[in-house]
Amino acid sequence: MSTASRFFAFTITLLFASLWTALLRAQTSVADQTLLNAANHDRAASGLPPLRWDSALAAAAHQHALKMAHMNQLSHQFPGEPPLQDRARQAGARFSMVAENVAQGPTVMGLHTQWMNSAPHRANLLDPDLNAIGISVVQSGNTLFAVQDFATTVPSLSFDDQEKEVAEQLSGRNLQVVTGQPDARKTCAMDNGWSGARPAAVLRYEISDLAKLPDEVLQKAASGKYHSASIGACKEPGSTEFTRFRIAILFY
Numbered sequence: 117m118s119t120a121s122r123f124f125a126f127t128i129t130l131l132f133a134s135l136w137t138a139l140l141r142a143q144t145s146v147a148d149q150t151l152l153n154a155a156n157h158d159r160a161a162s163g164l165p166p167l168r169w170d171s172a173l174a175a176a177a178h179q180h181a182l183k184m185a186h187m188n189q190l191s192h193q194f195p196g197e198p199p200l201q202d203r204a205r206q207a208g209a210r211f212s213m214v215a216e217n218v219a220q221g222p223t224v225m226g227l228h229t230q231w232m233n234s235a236p237h238r239a240n241l242l243d244p245d246l247n248a249i250g251i252s253v254v255q256s257g258n259t260l261f262a263v264q265d266f267a268t269t270v271p272s273l274s275f276d277d278q279e280k281e282v283a284e285q286l287s288g289r290n291l292q293v294v295t296g297q298p299d300a301r302k303t304c305a306m307d308n309g310w311s312g313a314r315p316a317a318v319l320r321y322e323i324s325d326l327a328k329l330p331d332e333v334l335q336k337a338a339s340g341k342y343h344s345a346s347i348g349a350c351k352e353p354g355s356t357e358f359t360r361f362r363i364a365i366l367f368y
Contacts, residue, residue, distance in 0.1 A: 145252075145253065147224045147253035147260070147262075148174070148251040148252060148253060150224050150225070150228075151224060151227065151228055151251050151253070151262065151264065152167070152169060152249065152251055154225065154228040155167055155228070155241050155249065155264070158232065158241060158242065159241070159242060162242050164242060164244055165244075165247070167246065167247065167248060167249040167266070168247060168248045168249070168269075169248075169249065169250070170209060170248040170249065170250050170267065170269060171250065172204070172207045172208035172209040172250065173204060173207070173209050173248060173249060173250025173265040173266070173267055174250030174251060174252060174265075175207040175208070175250065176200075176203045176204045176206075176207040176209065176250060176265050177216075177250045177251055177252040177263040177264065177265040178250075178252035178254070178263075179203065179207075180197075180203065180216075180218075180252075180263045180265075181252040181253065181254040181261050181262065181263040182252075182254055183197065184218065184220070184254070184261040184263070185254040185255070185256040185259075185261045186256075188256065188259075190218050190219070190220055190261075191218070192216055192218060200214055200215075200216050200265070201214050201358065204265060204267065209248075209250075209265075209267055209269070210269060210270045210271070210272060210359040211248075211267035211268055211269050211270055211358065211359055212268050212270050212324030212325070212358055212359060212360070213245060213246065213267060213268040213358075214265070214266065214267045214268075214358075215240045215243070215246065215265075215266040215267075216240075216263065216264065216265050216266065217231050217237045217240050217241070217262075217263070217264040217266075218261075218262065218263050218264075219231060219237075219261075219262050220259055220260065220261050220262070221259070221260055221262075222258060222259065222260065223260070224253065224260065224262075227253070227260060227262045231264075240264070240266055241264075243266070245268055246266040246267065246268055247267075247268055247269060248266065248267045248268070248269045249264060249265065249266050249267075250264075250265045251263065251264050251265075268324075270324055270359040270360075273326075273361075275301065275348075275349040275350070276295065276296060278326060278349035278361055278363065279295035279296060279300075279347045279348065279349050279363075280295055281326040281327065282326055282329070282347050282349075282363055282365070283295050283347055285326075285327065285328075285329050286329070286333075286337055286345060286347075286365075289337045289338065290340070291337060291342060291343070291344055291345045292343060292344040292345075293344070293345050293346075293347065294344065294345075294346050294347070295346075295347050297346045297347075297348060298311075298312075299311040299312030299313075299346070299348070299366070300346040300347060300348025300364055300365075300366055301348040301349065301350055301364075302348070303318060303320075303348055303364045303366060304320065304348040304349060304350035304362060304363065304364035305350040305351070310366065313368075315346075315366040315367055315368050316341070316342055316367050316368055317336060317342070317366075317367040318364065318365070318366055318367070319332060319333055319336065319364070319365045319367075320362070320363070320364045320365075321333070321362075321363055322352055322360045322361065322362045322363075323360060323361055323363070324358065324359060324360050324361070326361055326363075333365060336365075336367055341367075342367040342368060343368060344367075344368045345365050345366065345367050345368070346365070346366040346368070347363065347364070347365055347366075348363070348364045348365075348366070349361065349362065349363055349364075350362050350364070
């Protein structure tokens with residue numbers, strides 16, 4: 117192999133090594149783990165469940181931490197950079213709520229102390245509605261730049277799974293509930309009207325937590341006017357920033 121060929125191969129090897137290192141850093145590092153442990157320690161002390169590590173949020177945090185280190189300043193959004201919710205979504209996160217902490221300093225635990233001594237940052241760390249986190253710490257000179265991206269994550273569910281989740285919430289309400297019906301799913305995708313036999317009532321709604329039924333659904337289910345309900349799920353149109361489920365319930 118010629119000297120030029122060996123140099124080229126060596127360069128490619130270094131490139132892949134750098135990419136692999138960047139990927140691993142986006143997922144976890146000693147500094148990241150230290151901040152995760154500190155966050156969950158303080159949550160436990162407040163009687164809160166631990167935050168779950170989310171690799172998509174970590175990837176989004178890593179890209180932003182790199183930008184802060186490059187710019188040598190703190191910011192939640194630099195000129196030309198997408199806002200937090202877009203960065204998280206583009207990294208693959210699914211969420212109904214998202215928040216961010218940023219900090220810079222000489223030591224890892226000093227970063228955590230800064231956040232806990234700041235009311236808005238502390239509120240993010242101890243928010244009971246947030247359940248996932250991704251962290252990245254990037255060093256530039258003697259300064260550490262850190263990003264914590266938090267979210268209330270939303271699972272990726274098939275239409276069948278979504279309908280079954282809603283059906284469970286309607287169980288025990290004197291309704292015969294059916295799922296997986298093509299007409300219900302077609303009705304879900306319509307702005308008005310219905311598909312198939314005419315129902316006594318149709319309700320459509322969008323929600324991020326399928327374990328919660330809208331008040332109007334609960335009222336109709338408890339009214340005693342209906343003997344059965346068909347549940348249909350479909351793709352939510354419009355907004356792509358925050359994950360939501362679209363459901364139709366046909367009452368008969």
